[in-house]
């Protein structure tokens with residue numbers, strides 16, 4: 007479905023773009039047909055940047071992203087439109103995707119103008135109805151309302167419904183439930199899981215580890231733009247190998263277990279660009295050595311479908 | 319008893335009428351207790367915290383009493399509260415650090431705050447530095463501007479700042495919410511450390527994230543739509559809650575080890591009521607799976623077992 011090959015993104019910052027900020031560094035992973043992959047990492051680790059590159063919202067500095075084998079950076083006009091017919095993204099704050107002075111369902115008419123200019127009213131209404139029902143909304147209750155008349159959960163489902171109008175194959179879901187309350191979060195998670203069972207592939211971006219486990223087949227742990235560990239979700243959560251993943255898993259507040267005493271190295275203020283392991287500064291592993299500081303460890307398969315970037 | 323609240327009612331005054339954000343709150347917090355305050359957004363957590371220390375318009379005091387260490391707090395009178403604020407009762411407001419003046423260095427900020435309360439910065443500085451060590455901040459933060467600090471550093475800084483005069487009660491409103499898991503854990507554990515060292519006697523830790531409370535709180539209070547729903551010790555609350563709302567809320571939380579394919583969780587159908595015109599009787603009624611006739615009357619918040627309080631007709635017959 008989607009395949010990233012050695013993808014990097016370097017932002018130019020500073021007054022004249024003089025400073026380079028490597029936000030994503032040499033990242034390779036794929037999301038297969040009908041699969042949910044979680045992309046997990048703390049804020050600033052490059053998750054959204056990866057999502058935006060997949061959605062062609064920003065350019066790729068180096069490397070390639072392939073959709074069904076086609077390099078997405080070569081897509082123009084008609085092909086790009088066709089790409090968006092298959093691939094859509096939804097972002098964190100549902101409220102910011104709506105203009106408060108228009109009715110919430112305006113987001114549907116925009117899709118109609120763009121992708122279905124010739125469709126008949128009756129046919130279109132049917133399509134909207136079935137797509138709303140697919141996300142568990144009652145069309146009579148939610149159509150013709152202003153954004154403030156709907157809840158965060160309803161607005162987020164509206165956005166998913168919009169994506170479904172296009173019959174998409176791949177969804178980038180960037181922190182889409184972080185803003186929601188506990189009682190509606192799980193409904194949106196269940197919805198994603200149902201869509202997956204109907205064949206949709208999803209890149210599920212989150213900084214909240216307790217959410218990643220519930221629906222994802224595989225998980226990718228990102229630290230400062232680099233993948234430090236990835237593979238089978240169960241292995242990542244219950245048998246983490248990388249010191250960073252271990253620390254993350256030990257920090258998750260769980261309802262079945264109290265926190266153990268693990269040393270948490272508080273995040274450095276501004277990390278330097280390094281040739282070595284990106285986690286070197288914060289790493290508390292007793293096996294940490296000089297090599298870690300100068301040469302970045304490669305991702306190595308430590309067991310079937312379990313990759314780790316650490317000398318151990 | 320460190321804090322006692324009796325029949326507290328605080329509304330918001332709006333053009334369309336009163337928003338009944340805090341209705342008839344009665345509860346007490348013991349010396350040394352860390353009470354977690356949880357519930358969905360808009361249920362009144364921040365309103366309860368703010369009522370105890372800075373009840374300002376559009377908030378409107380309707381009735382009720384608050385006592386701290388046996389002394390009555392004049393919460394309805396902002397200027398009389400000055401005597402208590404920061405010294406006896408302190409709050410880390412939601413989004414605290416973003417509210418600080420960005421053009422003043424942190425050390426100067428603290429010194430101004432202290433002198434406004436007639437305390438001497440120089441005298442307190444050695445203790446201030448010990449506290450910075452305690453939260454693992456280097457002393458040079460005092461010569462930095464607020465924006466130079468990361469999210470976790472900011473929260474640790476406000477923790478030190480708000481507890482500098484050893485208040486009896488600290489209210490921490492969503493201080494771990496915007497942080498990454500590892501920083502979240504560190505900050506949450508520092509709260510416990512401040513209590514253990516008796517820097518503050520008791521705390522109200524407000525968060526929508528119940529799993530954090532499970533880690534650090536002695537007791538948990540759950541609110542729903544401006545009313546208290548249930549309060550009990552942390553273990554009872556998580557493992558054997560009795561209020562229908564608390565039960566549904568806790569069972570809806572995704573847990574590590576639980577997958578959709580193996581065990582499907584469910585949310586709570588329906589929406590929280592608008593507090594401008596809340597339903598009569600139990601405010602959870604139209605979402606409650608076990609509601610019955612009696613729920614059209616308001617359920618009282620009563621102690622059904624030692625230290626276990628609940629407002630539900632079904633559970634108190």
Ligand SMILES: Nc1ncnc2c1ncn2[C@@H]1O[C@H](COP(=O)(O)OP(=O)(O)O)[C@@H](O)[C@H]1O
Nearest residue numbers: 017019027029048049050051052053054055056
């Ligand atoms: N448009 C931009 N210009 C410059 N730097 C950016 C831009 N967008 C993001 N960054 C930086 O790139 C890094 C990764 O950001 P992001 O992908 O948003 O992380 P995440 O989604 O994991 O929080 C951060 O250091 C961020 O400050």
Ligand SMILES: Nc1ncnc2c1ncn2[C@@H]1O[C@H](COP(=O)(O)OP(=O)(O)O)[C@@H](O)[C@H]1O
Nearest residue numbers: 330337339358359360361362363364365376593
């Ligand atoms: N300034 C205000 N004016 C009117 N209503 C308000 C105001 N602030 C909060 N409210 C309302 O009071 C209720 C409780 O809000 P709040 O205490 O902030 O909830 P929480 O902290 O639990 O999310 C909500 O219904 C909210 O809409």
Ligand code: SF4
Nearest residue numbers: 600603606613630631
């Ligand atoms: S009082 Fe009635 S409606 Fe309210 S929670 Fe109890 S049973 Fe449900």
Ligand SMILES: [Mg+2]
Nearest residue numbers: 053054055181
């Ligand atoms: Mg992001």
Ligand SMILES: [Mg+2]
Nearest residue numbers: 363364365412
């Ligand atoms: Mg609040």
